[in-house]
Amino acid sequence: MFKPPFILSIAGGGSTYTPGIVKSLMVRLADFPLAEIRLYDIDGERQSVIAPVVEKVIRDHSQSIKFTVTTDPEVAFSGAHFVFAQMRVGQYKMREQDEKIPLRHGVVGQETCGPGGLAYGLRTILPMVELCDFVERYAHQKAWIVNYSNPAAIVAEGVRRLRPKARVLNICDMPVAAMRNMGAILGVDRHKLEVDYFGLNHFGWFTRVLVDGEDRLPELRRHIAKFGLLTEDAAQTDPQHSDPSWVKTWRHIKPIMDHFPEFLPNPYLQYYLMPNDIVEHQNPDYTRANEVMDGREKKLFAAADEYKKTGILPDAFHVGVHGAFIVDVACSLAFDLRQRHLVIVENKGAIANLPYDAMVEVPAYITSEGPEPVRMGAVPLFHQTLLMQQLASEQLLVEATIEGSYEKALQAFTLNRTVPTMQHAKAILDDMIEANRDYWPQLQQAWKDGEAVKA
Ligand SMILES: NC(=O)c1ccc[n+]([C@@H]2O[C@H](COP(=O)([O-])OP(=O)(O)OC[C@H]3O[C@@H](n4cnc5c(N)ncnc54)[C@H](O)[C@@H]3O)[C@@H](O)[C@H]2O)c1
Numbered sequence: 001m002f003k004p005p006f007i008l009s010i011a012g013g014g015s016t017y018t019p020g021i022v023k024s025l026m027v028r029l030a031d032f033p034l035a036e037i038r039l040y041d042i043d044g045e046r047q048s049v050i051a052p053v054v055e056k057v058i059r060d061h062s063q064s065i066k067f068t069v070t071t072d073p074e075v076a077f078s079g080a081h082f083v084f085a086q087m088r089v090g091q092y093k094m095r096e097q098d099e100k101i102p103l104r105h106g107v108v109g110q111e112t113c114g115p116g117g118l119a120y121g122l123r124t125i126l127p128m129v130e131l132c133d134f135v136e137r138y139a140h141q142k143a144w145i146v147n148y149s150n151p152a153a154i155v156a157e158g159v160r161r162l163r164p165k166a167r168v169l170n171i172c173d174m175p176v177a178a179m180r181n182m183g184a185i186l187g188v189d190r191h192k193l194e195v196d197y198f199g200l201n202h203f204g205w206f207t208r209v210l211v212d213g214e215d216r217l218p219e220l221r222r223h224i225a226k227f228g229l230l231t232e233d234a235a236q237t238d239p240q241h242s243d244p245s246w247v248k249t250w251r252h253i254k255p256i257m258d259h260f261p262e263f264l265p266n267p268y269l270q271y272y273l274m275p276n277d278i279v280e281h282q283n284p285d286y287t288r289a290n291e292v293m294d295g296r297e298k299k300l301f302a303a304a305d306e307y308k309k310t311g312i313l314p315d316a317f318h319v320g321v322h323g324a325f326i327v328d329v330a331c332s333l334a335f336d337l338r339q340r341h342l343v344i345v346e347n348k349g350a351i352a353n354l355p356y357d358a359m360v361e362v363p364a365y366i367t368s369e370g371p372e373p374v375r376m377g378a379v380p381l382f383h384q385t386l387l388m389q390q391l392a393s394e395q396l397l398v399e400a401t402i403e404g405s406y407e408k409a410l411q412a413f414t415l416n417r418t419v420p421t422m423q424h425a426k427a428i429l430d431d432m433i434e435a436n437r438d439y440w441p442q443l444q445q446a447w448k449d450g451e452a453v454k455a
């Protein structure tokens with residue numbers, strides 16, 4: 001273990017989430033003392049817009065923390081103790097493609113689920129491995145990367161396969177956000193909840209929701225039967241969640257639990273269990289990427305502009321569970337707190353009837369040497385089967401990336417539950433390859449070679 005104050009680098013410094021995460025760090029300085037914060041991004045221009053906002057957030061709390069903004073990995077990571085990763089490879093421009101291409105074929109268009117998530121995975125695995133290599137080369141030898149970069153399930157599997165020794169902990173704020181809503185429904189602070197949960201990232205179920213040792217899932221079922229997991233104050237707890245797409249997402253917990261009341265699903269299961277409904281109600285010309293560009297991104301950029309002109313920073317970003325959770329996890333890693341959090345870990349028997357080496361999402365005790373997963377036992381056949389199919393799709397995608405294999409990519413797309421036929425899979429994949437020509441040259445070559453062989 002290393003001693004505070006820490007050097008923290010944020011990879012994807014130009015992210016819309018950076019000011020919120022830094023604000024969360026500032027209010028927790030007593031728990032997680034910092035000597036320096038560094039922003040690192042490959043898009044220096046974008047990062048330079050966000051950086052003054054971040055600096056203002058820091059200076060409102062501390063004059064002594066050093067602040068560095070760079071596009072040079074050596075400057076970014078030399079001697080760093082922690083790296084928070086939140087890279088969106090291809091930025092919103094490519095997210096829009098991930099969402100719109102499948103929709104053109106009548107298939108779910110989503111950032112991390114279905115073909116969109118697979119395409120995003122193909123773009124992100126190698127940059128994430130590159131980040132691991134930068135950290136290994138320059139950072140403290142015991143440095144931890146805490147990774148939010150999506151699609152987290154695929155990124156986690158890619159890193160496990162290519163850099164098994166890297167000290168990376170992959171996390172997602174979705175279960176925590178669900179716990180925030182559960183807490184609001186039960187009238188209990190989310191930190192008082194102890195949950196059992198099993199699955200893959202964006203593909204799992206809560207099986208118990210304990211408050212002081214009592215399972216409150218029955219009470220939650222009664223609320224969900226009327227309103228889904230939507231809470232009255234959703235818009236106050238997280239302004240993003242007053243966006244129509246999020247309101248609908250929380251409501252969709254109801255139809256899923258109407259059919260399968262035993263466990264409480266991760267909201268992302270809506271894309272796999274009711275894909276037709278999702279596609280029917282989605283505008284193919286205006287997806288979540290557009291909502292974010294016209295909402296979160298625009299608001300933050302406008303605030304940065306106003307701050308530059310007036311020296312006054314408007315209220316333009318939100319800390320919420322997203323910022324709070326990554327700091328909680330970092331504290332537990334830094335000080336061996338052994339706190340119990342839901343994270344993405346190598347299974348090692350935690351879910352007895354899933355492969356030992358699958359990257360699963362379960363509760364784990366977070367120690368300074370990493371997560372110790374909690375045993376969730378064997379899961380029912382229905383859930384095991386859904387999980388195995390999703391896992392296979394994601395693992396094939398990772399293999400496709402590593403081998404540059406068109407056939408494996410096609411298998412990954414075909415196996416995904418959101419994709420009805422192999423013909424849909426091929427049509428979407430071929431459009432994706434074209435749209436991603438700057439990112440997947442090897443796959444494009446394999447595809448061209450295949451076409452050449454057929455001709
Ligand atoms: N795991 C979770 O639950 C969770 C929650 C929220 C956001 N996220 C993820 O956080 C990331 C940021 O989201 P956002 O909406 O703020 O995106 P954003 O586009 O605003 O920011 C991402 C930044 O990453 C940068 N980037 C891209 N490739 C990079 C590379 N190779 N090295 C360094 N920087 C790189 C981009 O230039 C951009 O500035 C996304 O991956 C998103 O999916 C994950």
Ligand SMILES: O=P(O)(O)OC[C@H]1O[C@H](O[C@H]2[C@H](O)[C@@H](O)[C@@H](O)O[C@@H]2CO)[C@H](O)[C@@H](O)[C@@H]1O
Pocket residue numbers: 112150172173174175177238240288292320321322
């Ligand atoms: O569509 P976006 O970019 O707004 O969000 C996509 C992300 O959604 C989840 O994160 C939510 C989180 O659940 C919520 O509590 C709050 O903090 O907002 C986040 C973003 O809206 C999901 O877990 C992420 O993986 C997605 O990237």
Ligand SMILES: [Mn+2]
Pocket residue numbers: 152171172173174202
């Ligand atoms: Mn997530």
